[in-house]
Amino acid sequence: MKQLPATLAIFALAFSSIASAQATKPAKAPKAAKPAAAAPAPAVAAKDETTAGIEKYREMLGDDNPAELYEARGEILWKQARGPKNVSLEQCDLGLGAGVIKGAYAQTPRYFADADRVMDIESRIVHCMMTLQGFSEADVRKRPFGSADKPSEMEDLVTYVVTQAKGAKIAPPTAHPKEKEAFELGQAMFHVRAGPYDFSCATCHGTDDKRIRLQDLPNLTKAADNRRAYPGWPAYRVSTSQVHTMQWRINDCFRQQRMPEPKYLSESVNAMITYMAVMATGAEYKGPALKR
Amino acid sequence: MADPMKIRASIKGDVTEIRVLMGHPMETGARKDAAGNTVPAHHIQTMTVEVGGKKVVDGQIGGSVSRNPVFGFKVKGAKAGDKVVVTWVDNKGEKRSDEAVIA
Amino acid sequence: MNNTRRTVLKGAGATATLSALIAAGALKPTDVFANEWNKAAFEAKDAAGALKGIGAGTTADSKDLLLTAPDIAENGAVVPVGVISNIPNTTSISILVEKNPSPLTSSFEFANGAVADVAVRLKLGQTSIVRAVAKADGKFYTAQKEVKVTVGGCGG
Amino acid sequence: MKKMFALFAAFPLILASVAHAGPADEVSPVARARAVEAMKRDFQAKGIAGEDRLVQDGLQAICNRTGNHPPEYMAKQIEADQLATVKFPADGKLMGDWKAGESLAQSGRGMTWSDKAGIPNGGNCYNCHQISPQELSYGTIGPTLKSFGKLRGNSPEIQKYVYSKISNAKAFNACSDMPRFGQSGALTEKQIKDLVALLLDPASPTNK
Numbered sequence: 001m002k003q004l005p006a007t008l009a010i011f012a013l014a015f016s017s018i019a020s021a022q023a024t025k026p027a028k029a030p031k032a033a034k035p036a037a038a039a040p041a042p043a044v045a046a047k048d049e050t051t052a053g054i055e056k057y058r059e060m061l062g063d064d065n066p067a068e069l070y071e072a073r074g075e076i077l078w079k080q081a082r083g084p085k086n087v088s089l090e091q092c093d094l095g096l097g098a099g100v101i102k103g104a105y106a107q108t109p110r111y112f113a114d115a116d117r118v119m120d121i122e123s124r125i126v127h128c129m130m131t132l133q134g135f136s137e138a139d140v141r142k143r144p145f146g147s148a149d150k151p152s153e154m155e156d157l158v159t160y161v162v163t164q165a166k167g168a169k170i171a172p173p174t175a176h177p178k179e180k181e182a183f184e185l186g187q188a189m190f191h192v193r194a195g196p197y198d199f200s201c202a203t204c205h206g207t208d209d210k211r212i213r214l215q216d217l218p219n220l221t222k223a224a225d226n227r228r229a230y231p232g233w234p235a236y237r238v239s240t241s242q243v244h245t246m247q248w249r250i251n252d253c254f255r256q257q258r259m260p261e262p263k264y265l266s267e268s269v270n271a272m273i274t275y276m277a278v279m280a281t282g283a284e285y286k287g288p289a290l291k292r
Numbered sequence: 293m294a295d296p297m298k299i300r301a302s303i304k305g306d307v308t309e310i311r312v313l314m315g316h317p318m319e320t321g322a323r324k325d326a327a328g329n330t331v332p333a334h335h336i337q338t339m340t341v342e343v344g345g346k347k348v349v350d351g352q353i354g355g356s357v358s359r360n361p362v363f364g365f366k367v368k369g370a371k372a373g374d375k376v377v378v379t380w381v382d383n384k385g386e387k388r389s390d391e392a393v394i395a
Numbered sequence: 396m397n398n399t400r401r402t403v404l405k406g407a408g409a410t411a412t413l414s415a416l417i418a419a420g421a422l423k424p425t426d427v428f429a430n431e432w433n434k435a436a437f438e439a440k441d442a443a444g445a446l447k448g449i450g451a452g453t454t455a456d457s458k459d460l461l462l463t464a465p466d467i468a469e470n471g472a473v474v475p476v477g478v479i480s481n482i483p484n485t486t487s488i489s490i491l492v493e494k495n496p497s498p499l500t501s502s503f504e505f506a507n508g509a510v511a512d513v514a515v516r517l518k519l520g521q522t523s524i525v526r527a528v529a530k531a532d533g534k535f536y537t538a539q540k541e542v543k544v545t546v547g548g549c550g551g
Numbered sequence: 552m553k554k555m556f557a558l559f560a561a562f563p564l565i566l567a568s569v570a571h572a573g574p575a576d577e578v579s580p581v582a583r584a585r586a587v588e589a590m591k592r593d594f595q596a597k598g599i600a601g602e603d604r605l606v607q608d609g610l611q612a613i614c615n616r617t618g619n620h621p622p623e624y625m626a627k628q629i630e631a632d633q634l635a636t637v638k639f640p641a642d643g644k645l646m647g648d649w650k651a652g653e654s655l656a657q658s659g660r661g662m663t664w665s666d667k668a669g670i671p672n673g674g675n676c677y678n679c680h681q682i683s684p685q686e687l688s689y690g691t692i693g694p695t696l697k698s699f700g701k702l703r704g705n706s707p708e709i710q711k712y713v714y715s716k717i718s719n720a721k722a723f724n725a726c727s728d729m730p731r732f733g734q735s736g737a738l739t740e741k742q743i744k745d746l747v748a749l750l751l752d753p754a755s756p757t758n759k
Contacts, residue, residue, distance in 0.1 A: 050687045053467035053543075060465050060475040061516075066360035069295045069315045148359060149317060188578045188586035191618070193611045195604040196662050196737060197730035198721075200615075204692065212678045212690040213547050214469060238473035239547060241359040254594070258662045260604055261597040268593035292469040292547050307510065320518075322496055337432040341509075348509035350430055354437040356492055356500035356518050358473045364514030369507075383432075467687070545688035546657070546677070 054214050067236040067288035070243045074160025083133025092128035106168035106285050109274040111176040118182040120273045122158050122247045123265045144264045145248050148241035158245045166287040172277040186275025199257040223279050230280035235289040299392035301376045308370040312363045312378050320355030336380045343367050344374040437499050445499035449489050451528050457536035462527040464540050471519040471544040480529040485511035487530040494523030519544050598664035614726035626725040634722035636734045637715045645710040645747050652749030672737050683756040700751035701758040713747045
């Protein structure tokens with residue numbers, strides 16, 4: 001039985017408070033928000049009380065994270081000989097050399113010479129599934145984002161791999177020209193306003209101390225907020241009862257922006273992840289988070 | 293096939309704290325899916341916790357317990373090395389039993 | 396990726412079924428069979444019916460029954476609730492969410508050194524009273540707390 | 552919109568040379584152009600969200616290129632152009648039903664690729680604004696609108712302002728974060744009237 005460090009509780013708390021900006025409605029949509037039959041308190045007091053209440057809620061959620069179920073399934077998938085070539089993923093090179101999984105996630109996204117592009121952890125796992133195990137591109141792209149009822153293999157695998165970086169410092173390399181290029185592309189995309197609502201990422205994540213409903217919005221143009229928010233993904237979200245990966249998180253941000261869909265594992269998505277990861281450099285990674 | 297449970301049991305002084313994470317959809321039977329169809333009830337109904345071969349908790353639960361349930365219990369008189377066995381049975385008759393050792 | 400999940404789980408022997416454990420002599424059948432599920436109580440549509448279903452037709456408020464729950468929940472799908480009974484000889488704790496379509500959420504009996512102290516995570520369909528009921532020496536005691544459920548995120 | 556493209560084309564040097572505070576300005580014009588190209592290449596139509604949504608209109612292009620801080624004369628021109636897009640109801644009535652407005656304000660759905668065509672969109676108001684004091688779960692991206700009508704009354708001028716603001720927020724702040732709900736077709740005339748009532752009707756909870 002693997003013991004979770006007690007610090008995970010503190011971690012999950014800190015990150016859920018800053019990074020849980022948007023979500024789909026829970027499957028069982030509560031009619032909800034019929035608050036306070038009692039006399040309404042003055043606005044300022046109500047705000048403080050509400051904020052304090054939400055913080056208490058996050059604290060009470062504690063450190064038992066259903067992401068552990070994903071991690072366990074992911075470990076089996078990782079070590080199982082599979083695919084047309086019938087080999088496991090254990091020799092996958094996640095950036096620190098073939099077969100090195102410990103801490104590898106914390107040093108992604110990074111440039112991989114064998115693919116000649118910058119890859120996030122999920123892109124790299126997919127790359128290994130294709131090159132080592134012989135899966136076709138159609139196979140691996142079939143169903144990247146699962147549901148609570150049927151999690152995807154990618155969610156299991158990513159959860160397992162990122163958990164092996166618990167305790168590592170976020171430190172994606174930035175020396176390669178393509179790594180620099182990805183950072184700049186992500187940074188620029190962050191500010192592109194388009195679509196029927198004129199939204200960009202920065203509309204919600206470009207100013208300090210804002211929130212949507214009761215969810216605090218990290219200002220992702222600042223390193224400090226990225227250091228708090230970025231390690232909060234992947235996360236088990238209680239509102240959807242499932243683990244979501246960073247590929248999903250970026251995808252869903254653009255959905256909420258009313259944009260068309262960014263393609264899974266595309267340069268654009270990896271650039272957004274690179275931007276946030278580089279901005280978060282130095283933060284300690286504490287494993288999958290637990291959020292609203 | 294249900295996921296294995298995660299069971300953590302640690303002793304502090306005289307009290308053993310047992311935390312259990314189960315993988316289960318815990319459908320109430322009232323929820324409608326995206327297509328508007330009612331999702332049939334599928335939830336754990338009974339669960340037991342045994343420590344050192346003796347049943348300490350006999351639980352019954354319904355669909356109002358969250359998906360992927362987490363439970364916490366406390367037991368006195370157990371000792372490090374004792375085996376903790378948790379078992380659940382759901383409304384479809386599926387069963388699962390996993391164990392851990394008190395650390 | 397196909398149908399690999401099933402074979403993976405089977406192949407790794409990840410499941411330990413009850414019957415296997417019994418067959419292996421790890422468990423005595425008498426140890427693991429739980430009480431029969433209290434259908435009437437769990438399917439009751441209101442709090443009064445649920446209380447009646449668990450035999451708690453009459454209850455008394457008790458300060459020795461401690462119910463912890465957040466004042467406000469960021470999401471109703473997972474609301475952490477803890478109940479501790481300091482009432483001597485407490486043998487069971489039940490937890491109700493009064494506004495849920497089926498209010499009884501869970502019921503636990505304690506024996507062989509188990510402390511009357513339980514933590515669970517519950518669904519709240521809407522803002523509701525959460526009620527704990529403890530049984531001690533044949534009598535029922537209760538404590539309650541309102542939990543507000545809020546709308547979160549963009550809602551889209 | 553064509554008018555604004557023309558306007559922009561006339562002043563590229565001025566725009567490029569205007570320095571403004573704000574993180575968007577760390578992005579070079581070259582990087583910005585690359586980002587737009589990458590998005591056009593990497594994004595695909597899904598559900599009701601077509602690729603045409605990546606085509607910036609004149610206002611979006613200017614806000615993007617100036618880090619949301621166009622020079623004042625240009626902002627004034629944009630605001631005038633946007634105000635001209637506001638269509639007032641033919642019956643002259645600007646206040647609808649505040650109760651319908653409240654439920655509209657609560658709804659955060661609409662216009663995403665997971666929304667179905669033909670289902671009315673929500674107003675998304677509480678995502679960013681405090682309105683009725685009973686609703687504790689409100690965002691702070693926009694200013695509080697609590698007691699909005701109580702503080703300002705509901706004269707014809709105020710009604711006209713609120714109707715216009717919801718219909719096209721850019722008529723009052725060229726690069727506002729707030730969507731142009733009427734101009735974009737996200738909300739109907741009746742829906743906007745109901746939201747005006749939510750803010751201005753003396754019976755609305757926000758004005759109690």
